[in-house]
Amino acid sequence: MISFPFQPASFPTLAQANDSGSVFIWSLLLIVFLVLMFGGISFFRKWMTRNDEESASPAGFTLGDLRRLHDEGQLSDEEFEKARTQMIAATQRAAARAAEAAKLAIQERGAAAGSTDVDAIRRRAQLYREQQAGNKPIPPASLEGGDAAQPPPPPVQG
Numbered sequence: 001m002i003s004f005p006f007q008p009a010s011f012p013t014l015a016q017a018n019d020s021g022s023v024f025i026w027s028l029l030l031i032v033f034l035v036l037m038f039g040g041i042s043f044f045r046k047w048m049t050r051n052d053e054e055s056a057s058p059a060g061f062t063l064g065d066l067r068r069l070h071d072e073g074q075l076s077d078e079e080f081e082k083a084r085t086q087m088i089a090a091t092q093r094a095a096a097r098a099a100e101a102a103k104l105a106i107q108e109r110g111a112a113a114g115s116t117d118v119d120a121i122r123r124r125a126q127l128y129r130e131q132q133a134g135n136k137p138i139p140p141a142s143l144e145g146g147d148a149a150q151p152p153p154p155p156v157q158g
Helices: 020-056 063-071 077-113 117-133
Strands: none
Touching: 063 077
């Protein structure tokens, strides 16, 4: 037979305890623990959602926000027009900067490739017209980029 260092019968289980007060105390502690855990998890979820909403909202005012403030009477007509003018000017400056950056990126890409997209399209169109006229077949390498040192062909009339 197996011998245990302690006798399992010497440790009364909760169901065998004659003291109903200890059962009540442990049950109460379990309920309090569960309520606290639920509250903590709920608070954490709200905190996480609040941070996501704050980061998703744009910084500053939108034109709709200005209109709402003006409609509520918090901005006078003069203040509204001044803020609207400044906002539109800032938006136009940002759009101009973005357009300039895109233009520079296209130029850099064209310089790196040796030609622009327009040059490649013109070259393909010229080769297609020559093939249709029966002058020569289109080599596959010409369709993928062709010779970058060659200037674009002049527009064909007719």
